Amino acid sequence: MEYTTAVQIRNAIENKKVTAIEVLEHYLDIIAQKDKEIGAFLEVFEDDARAQAKKIDEMVASGESLPRMAGVPIAVKDNILVKGHIASAGSKILENHVATYDATAVANLKEAGAVIIGRTNMDEFAMGSSTETSFWQVTKNPVDTTKVPGGSSGGSVAAVAAGMVPVALGSSTGGSIQQPASLCGVYGMKPTYGFVSRYGLIALGSSLDQIGAITNDAKDMALVLEVIEGIDEHDATSVDIPEVVTHELLQDNFEGMTFGVPKEYFVDEMDADVKKLVEEAIEKIKSAGGTIKEVSLPLTEYALPAYYIIQPAEASSNLGRFDGMRYGTRAQSDKLKESYLMSRGGGFGKEVKRRIMIGTYVLSAGYYDAYYKKALQIRQMISKDFERVFEEVDVLVGPTSPVVAWGLGDKFDDPIAMYLADIFTVSVNIAGISSISVPCGLAKGLPVGLQFLAGAGQDGKILRAAAAFEALTK
Amino acid sequence: MPNIEFDIDHVAKLAMLDINDEERAMFAEQLPSILAYVGKLAEVDTEGVDSSAYISDLQDVMRKDEEVRSSNELRASLIKSFPKESGGALEVPAVFE
Numbered sequence: 001m002e003y004t005t006a007v008q009i010r011n012a013i014e015n016k017k018v019t020a021i022e023v024l025e026h027y028l029d030i031i032a033q034k035d036k037e038i039g040a041f042l043e044v045f046e047d048d049a050r051a052q053a054k055k056i057d058e059m060v061a062s063g064e065s066l067p068r069m070a071g072v073p074i075a076v077k078d079n080i081l082v083k084g085h086i087a088s089a090g091s092k093i094l095e096n097h098v099a100t101y102d103a104t105a106v107a108n109l110k111e112a113g114a115v116i117i118g119r120t121n122m123d124e125f126a127m128g129s130s131t132e133t134s135f136w137q138v139t140k141n142p143v144d145t146t147k148v149p150g151g152s153s154g155g156s157v158a159a160v161a162a163g164m165v166p167v168a169l170g171s172s173t174g175g176s177i178q179q180p181a182s183l184c185g186v187y188g189m190k191p192t193y194g195f196v197s198r199y200g201l202i203a204l205g206s207s208l209d210q211i212g213a214i215t216n217d218a219k220d221m222a223l224v225l226e227v228i229e230g231i232d233e234h235d236a237t238s239v240d241i242p243e244v245v246t247h248e249l250l251q252d253n254f255e256g257m258t259f260g261v262p263k264e265y266f267v268d269e270m271d272a273d274v275k276k277l278v279e280e281a282i283e284k285i286k287s288a289g290g291t292i293k294e295v296s297l298p299l300t301e302y303a304l305p306a307y308y309i310i311q312p313a314e315a316s317s318n319l320g321r322f323d324g325m326r327y328g329t330r331a332q333s334d335k336l337k338e339s340y341l342m343s344r345g346g347g348f349g350k351e352v353k354r355r356i357m358i359g360t361y362v363l364s365a366g367y368y369d370a371y372y373k374k375a376l377q378i379r380q381m382i383s384k385d386f387e388r389v390f391e392e393v394d395v396l397v398g399p400t401s402p403v404v405a406w407g408l409g410d411k412f413d414d415p416i417a418m419y420l421a422d423i424f425t426v427s428v429n430i431a432g433i434s435s436i437s438v439p440c441g442l443a444k445g446l447p448v449g450l451q452f453l454a455g456a457g458q459d460g461k462i463l464r465a466a467a468a469f470e471a472l473t474k
Numbered sequence: 475m476p477n478i479e480f481d482i483d484h485v486a487k488l489a490m491l492d493i494n495d496e497e498r499a500m501f502a503e504q505l506p507s508i509l510a511y512v513g514k515l516a517e518v519d520t521e522g523v524d525s526s527a528y529i530s531d532l533q534d535v536m537r538k539d540e541e542v543r544s545s546n547e548l549r550a551s552l553i554k555s556f557p558k559e560s561g562g563a564l565e566v567p568a569v570f571e
Contacts, residue, residue: 100551193530207528236535305512316489323490325566330557336567337490345492350500353491357501358508360489361480371512376527377520383529415504416511432529456530 001026006072006167006220007247010113013060013071020056020071024049024115027073031118031164039139040149040159042078044118045085049073052115059113068227070113075159075168078119079126080211081200082106089202090124090134090152093328093347103200104235105169105211105228112227117165120155124349125319126176126204128152129421132412133351140408141184143447147405150180150421153214157184160214167224168214173204174307175400175425177212178437182400182449185439187215187466190425191225192456193432194239197232205314206237208307208429218467221436222247225459245460252471254290257464260393261292264300265424270402273443278399281440281450281469285397288472295389295396299382300427306382307426308419309362309375315352316359322347354415383431390455395465399424400437400449424451434459438466440473478506478513 003009003018012018028046035041056071076082079089081099083106088094106116123133131139131154139154141147142162149158153170157177160168161184170177172190181188189212196211203209213224226246232238261282266275286292324330324343331342348356362371389396402423411418428435433456437449450469452462482501486493493501544552558565 096555098551098555100548100555194532233537237532239530239532299518302515302518305514308508309512309515320490324557326557326564327555328557334567336569339567340490341492344490345494348491350497353493353497354501354504354508356489356491357482357485357505361485361505361509362512364485364488370516371509373525374515374518374520375512376525377523378515378518379529380524380526381518381520415508430529 004166005216006069006223009072009166010066010068010070013056014066016060019060020053020115021050023071024053024073024117027117027165034162034164037140037145038142038158038162039137040120040155040162040164041075041118042088042121042136042155043086045116049115049117052110056113056115067111067113068223069109071115072113072167073115073117073165074109075117075120075156075165076106077153077156077168077170078122079171079202080106080169082116082119085119087119087202089126090122090136091347091349091352092135093322093324093343095329097327099200101200104197104232106200108228108230114227120159120168122155123152124352125202125315126152126171126173127315127351127355129179129418130411131155131180132408133349135349138408141405143185144405144445146407147446148183148408150183150401150405152176154180157181157186157188157214160186160216166216167220169211170214171201171209171211172429173208173311174429175422177214178400178425178435178449178451179422181214181437183405183447185447187217187221187436187438189213189221189225189436189462190428190434191229191459192241192434194237195241195434195459196228197230197235197238199232199234203318205311206318207314208311210429218438218463218470219247219250221466222250222463241457241459245463250467251464252468254285254288254465254468257395258291258293258393259285260295260389260396262295262297262300262396262398264297265398267402267423269420270399271404271443274399274402274404274448277441277443277448278450282397284472285469288468293393295393297385297389299378299385302378303382303427303430304419304423306375306378307430308358309371310379312355312359313363313372314359316356316363319352319356379430382427386431386433386455390458394454395461396453398451400451404443404446404448428453432456434462436462436466438469478509480505480509
């Protein structure tokens with residue numbers, strides 16, 4: 001099939017060059033061929049997807065005007081609810097948890113005619129940077145199947161990177177969309193906090209979590225965001241952002257744009273080949289008319305430690321609801337406390353327990369001020385730093401990840417080494433701003449991502465930067 | 475923060491987590507080093523800095539205190555997801571002994 005992006009697919013269906021069923025069957029075939037090796041999907045909703053695609057074809061036949069994503073197959077991360085289907089968040093404790101409603105983002109996609117094709121693998125409760133903490137399976141990087149795809153949205157990203165689906169939904173709490181997108185060579189965006197409703201997203205860190213998308217180009221990214229964004233009465237933290245570029249309005253030039261290069265984003269521990277590619281990309285932006293300015297975000301090195309206090313703290317609280325009482329798996333005991341302990345002890349994996357323990361500790365009496373309160377204060381300072389820098393520049397540009405995809409299992413037993421993979425993306429969630437990772441070449445045969453960051457509500461700017469960079473490198 | 479005391483069993487109790495011997499040994503090694511790493515924050519002077527949990531300009535959102543009826547379908551699907559059900563109600567182990 002010659003149509004590979006959501007925009008192309010929808011238009012081809014509208015112009016009767018292809019039917020929605022043909023599109024769907026094409027992708028189902030690719031999934032059948034490739035996913036045994038990649039392991040991106042936890043479940044493929046073949047019957048439901050066929051029913052949705054059939055409806056689109058009926059609309060075409062009756063001459064109705066088609067919605068914005070008519071017939072576009074989309075995969076959904078396993079922590080985003082799709083009514084009537086299991087949503088396990090990659091965890092054993094939710095192995096039988098069937099969603100009783102659609103997440104708002106999913107409802108919006110369905111409304112726009114998108115075809116929900118299945119749910120994808122992820123790190124358990126999105127805690128991880130390699131998708132290896134999933135209770136269910138390991139997902140491999142489609143570019144090199146001996147490597148991790150990154151995480152935690154590794155299944156969604158691998159599905160797009162392998163061509164098994166043109167678009168996928170992911171979630172980011174500390175870089176879980178952008179970092180795997182970088183490692184697999186696709187587009188991944190975390191919008192401004194509140195831009196997309198989190199209703200129906202299984203919570204990890206509520207002050208950090210955001211739904212976003214994975215696509216093959218900038219135009220598709222803008223299209224998906226147009227569909228899923230917006231204020232929602234079911235999510236009190238959702239916000240209305242008026243000035244976002246729509247996919248038809250994306251420009252392919254850097255005219256009038258100033259890019260800040262944070263000097264702290266080029267650290268010693270960085271892979272030299274990654275550094276070189278990112279520097280070359282910045283040179284290209286400069287040659288194409290973008291203004292480049294060195295800036296400083298002095299607290300960058302404290303973002304990751306602050307994140308690994310705030311996020312476990314919020315997670316330890318959010319995951320309190322998984323006690324085996326109202327839903328999920330309950331351990332058999334007629335003693336209440338024993339049932340709690342056994343349900344949680346048996347239902348959660350090691351990384352989840354590790355973070356619940358850290359989170360419980362930093363919130364406990366005697367340690368709250370030294371850890372949690374301190375981290376919140378540093379968070380405010382980091383946010384102010386970004387505000388200051390965004391008065392001088394439109395967009396920040398730097399690496400998405402300090403390294404390329406590493407070998408399966410390589411960092412699994414070293415939590416701190418794993419956490420360091422998120423060093424350039426956690427700040428985005430800490431400050432509630434937006435960022436997108438775009439492919440900028442290969443190092444050692446593996447993809448490298450370039451990250452554009454913009455201030456809260458300025459998501460249109462990074463979409464435009466991504467579109468312009470894409471035009472430059474195609 | 476040089477001396478990191480981490481009483482694994484106490485924290486596990488607070489967190490309502492059953493942990494096995496293997497996990498206890500692993501956490502005893504890993505958790506103090508994670509805390510030492512995040513303890514790096516002590517280097518930053520935060521005197522007088524606000525400690526709100528949110529960073530955006532979010533306003534409180536109010537809704538009317540109205541009764542909203544769930545559909546029978548939703549009710550049925552929620553009951554179906556209970557780990558244990560008895561006559562349309564959620565069955566739990568005895569809370570008081």
